[in-house]
Amino acid sequence: MSYLLPSRLTVVAQAGGVLERFWAAYSAGPHAVKELPSTLTAVVAGASAEAGVREAFAQTEGVVLLLTDIEDAQRLAVQLKLRRRQPSVVMRWWDRPANLKPTYRDRLVFNRYTGINFMTSRADLEANVRPPRGGLVVDNPVLLDQPAALGEDSWHKTMRHTLLALTQPTRTDIFGIAKRNHGAIQLTLATHFYCNQDNIDTVTSWLRDFTTLPAEVLDQIQFLIVDDGSPLKYDIPDVDLNLTWVRIDQDIRWNQAGARNAAMLHARAENVVITDVDHAFPEHTVRWLLDHPIKRRRFYKFWRKMPDGSLIKGHPNIFYLARSRFFQLFGTDEEFAGAYGAEDYRFVKNFKNHGTVQSHLPKEVFCIERQLDREKSYHSLVRDLSFNTGVDTRKRLEIDHFGANYGHSRHNYNFTQTVLLDRMRTPTRMPPLDRGWRQRWWLRQFASLLCSR
Numbered sequence: 455m456s457y458l459l460p461s462r463l464t465v466v467a468q469a470g471g472v473l474e475r476f477w478a479a480y481s482a483g484p485h486a487v488k489e490l491p492s493t494l495t496a497v498v499a500g501a502s503a504e505a506g507v508r509e510a511f512a513q514t515e516g517v518v519l520l521l522t523d524i525e526d527a528q529r530l531a532v533q534l535k536l537r538r539r540q541p542s543v544v545m546r547w548w549d550r551p552a553n554l555k556p557t558y559r560d561r562l563v564f565n566r567y568t569g570i571n572f573m574t575s576r577a578d579l580e581a582n583v584r585p586p587r588g589g590l591v592v593d594n595p596v597l598l599d600q601p602a603a604l605g606e607d608s609w610h611k612t613m614r615h616t617l618l619a620l621t622q623p624t625r626t627d628i629f630g631i632a633k634r635n636h637g638a639i640q641l642t643l644a645t646h647f648y649c650n651q652d653n654i655d656t657v658t659s660w661l662r663d664f665t666t667l668p669a670e671v672l673d674q675i676q677f678l679i680v681d682d683g684s685p686l687k688y689d690i691p692d693v694d695l696n697l698t699w700v701r702i703d704q705d706i707r708w709n710q711a712g713a714r715n716a717a718m719l720h721a722r723a724e725n726v727v728i729t730d731v732d733h734a735f736p737e738h739t740v741r742w743l744l745d746h747p748i749k750r751r752r753f754y755k756f757w758r759k760m761p762d763g764s765l766i767k768g769h770p771n772i773f774y775l776a777r778s779r780f781f782q783l784f785g786t787d788e789e790f791a792g793a794y795g796a797e798d799y800r801f802v803k804n805f806k807n808h809g810t811v812q813s814h815l816p817k818e819v820f821c822i823e824r825q826l827d828r829e830k831s832y833h834s835l836v837r838d839l840s841f842n843t844g845v846d847t848r849k850r851l852e853i854d855h856f857g858a859n860y861g862h863s864r865h866n867y868n869f870t871q872t873v874l875l876d877r878m879r880t881p882t883r884m885p886p887l888d889r890g891w892r893q894r895w896w897l898r899q900f901a902s903l904l905c906s907r
Contacts, residue, residue: 459516463521463617465520465521467495468524485607517540523549532567543570544569545569548592555589556591564593570596574599643729644721650684650686650835651834657731670883676722678717679697703872706869715785715867728772732824739756750778753773753810759821769821787801794838796842796845
């Protein structure tokens with residue numbers, strides 16, 4: 455998983471009720487979520503549930519989950535949820551139809567601020583979906599009784615499925631489908647290689663240099679490697695990184711354009727650095743990139759620090775750019791594949807022609823040219839720009855005479871690919887809180903109306 459959701463569940467149940475009996479059996483059975491700490495508070499008839507609810511919400515860190523079949527407990531939990539800065543989920547257990555009036559307050563309590571409404575029978579579910587005239591439809595239902603889909607113990611299996619969905623972004627669901635969430639990935643560092651010599655030490659050393667970065671930095675970065683059909687056999691390094699390793703199945707000569715398109719396809723961040731493997735990125739540069747998301751209609755080059763310490767202007771094939779803009783403008787043109795060069799130059803021209811502004815990042819945000827063993831850990835392909843001159847000239851002609859829809863073949867992904875590895879680090883933190891982000895939706899819509907074309 456790419457972020458941590460430390461959660462604790464409290465069950466406040468009417469003593470002798472259906473929920474108390476269910477929870478006693480569920481928590482002792484094979485479908486209980488052992489990773490989720492939980493407590494059961496059984497409230498005798500007539501006694502107040504307030505103490506159990508308040509104790510649950512006294513937890514200062516992580517996610518509070520509260521499940522109850524008592525209306526007063528639910529209403530109090532909603533109040534405490536609204537006061538709590540950390541995330542909380544209120545869940546209600548129904549073993550009878552709700553029969554609620556559609557007052558404004560009850561809509562808020564039972565629908566907006568109650569995350570799950572557990573229904574024990576299909577009849578109760580249908581009664582809540584189609585209440586008597588003037589009744590309140592209860593949202594966010596979960597039907598526990600699912601024998602047709604889940605067989606025996608369907609109540610227990612459905613409860614496990616729901617609790618895992620709430621608390622484990624990375625999991626295997628009740629139907630055996632692997633689920634993953636990469637919401638915490640803020641930056642993708644992508645490179646590609648083709649090696650037909652002795653080893654891939656050039657690539658593995660590029661990756662290992664990043665392993666010394668602090669955990670809170672590594673948790674936010676996806677490292678993405680694309681093997682452009684190398685004939686070499688090798689082992690993928692065992693490094694504690696969010697690492698995706700993709701292999702293009704066909705050995706297509708000078709397929710840098712295809713490798714970059716494949717990298718963008720598998721990138722999980724909007725903000726992407728795509729680079730040749732002969733450049734490294736120091737910690738201060740990586741931190742700066744995490745703190746400065748890309749402006750979608752801009753793309754950047756890096757100043758390069760040379761072995762003698764001097765800074766020179768950016769390499770023509772290293773960019774910091776927005777993934778969405780890359781796809782909007784059809785990526786790198788694979789018509790150049792088969793021969794060396796020109797795809798990077800035409801890529802830049804295509805971006806500029808469509809109004810994307812190129813500039814250099816500040817000088818302190820530099821990359822470093824690496825010293826590589828080009829005899830043992832590189833490739834031996836011949837570099838000759840002349841083979842692509844005709845293609846590049848025709849594309850310039852198309853743009854000059856026919857406009858925006860020309861100058862790019864759009865004939866991409868002319869290969870198959872295999873994901874050899876897709877591994878995530880064990881997370882070290884919850885995401886930073888931003889409780890007002892959703893409430894600012896109207897500002898974002900207003901900005902879109904002002905800026906849209």
